[in-house]
Amino acid sequence: GENVEQHPSTLSVQEGDSAVIKCTYSDSASNYFPWYKQELGKGPQLIIDIRSNVGEKKDQRIAVTLNKTAKHFSLHITETQPEDSAVYFCAASPGGYALNFGKGTSLLVTP
């Protein structure tokens, strides 16, 4: 089955700096790669996703890149704000099947 590795497990940045979280996946059949943000006491919330026919996608301060050859994808957050502090999860799916999640990255943005 699909195995998703996520790094780093914790990340601390100064407000206004950029944050990058990286994930690798094992199943070459995976074609859908979402990112979720989970705040304390809440369920994960989708923030951005990318499909295998696209190399990059951007939504305001958030961007995701995908390298299918290397089987890795990354989340980029620019101009970080304290409200970006949360746990971020990457996931992969071979289409029509449930998501396989990474172990998460705890992001702390300090003022």
Place this chain on the structure above:
Amino acid sequence: EAGVAQSPRYKIIEKRQSVAFWCNPISGHATLYWYQQILGQGPKLLIQFQNNGVVDDSQLPKDRFSAERLKGVDSTLKIQPAKLEDSAVYLCASSFPSGGTNEKLFFGSGTQLSVL
């Protein structure tokens, strides 16, 4: 639009007791998932329903866990008997439309289970 509803919010039981969790997905969402999230880890799929049929239950510990989705809407997840290692947050998610395509999952807030 109402989100995915789950109850109870918290549950504390002793080992070997039984417990049940309830989920009401977003209206019209055909696919429903139960995930287990152990502290410090990502969610792990337990079972996936398409309407009221099971799509994937390969990671469900069937000797103690059971789930049903009657009438293709609400779902219940049961653990009997519970073990200490079942302590986790149980997340319900739903997605639309049905079958064959990548679907965006919408999660509820989860039920936090503590087994003592």
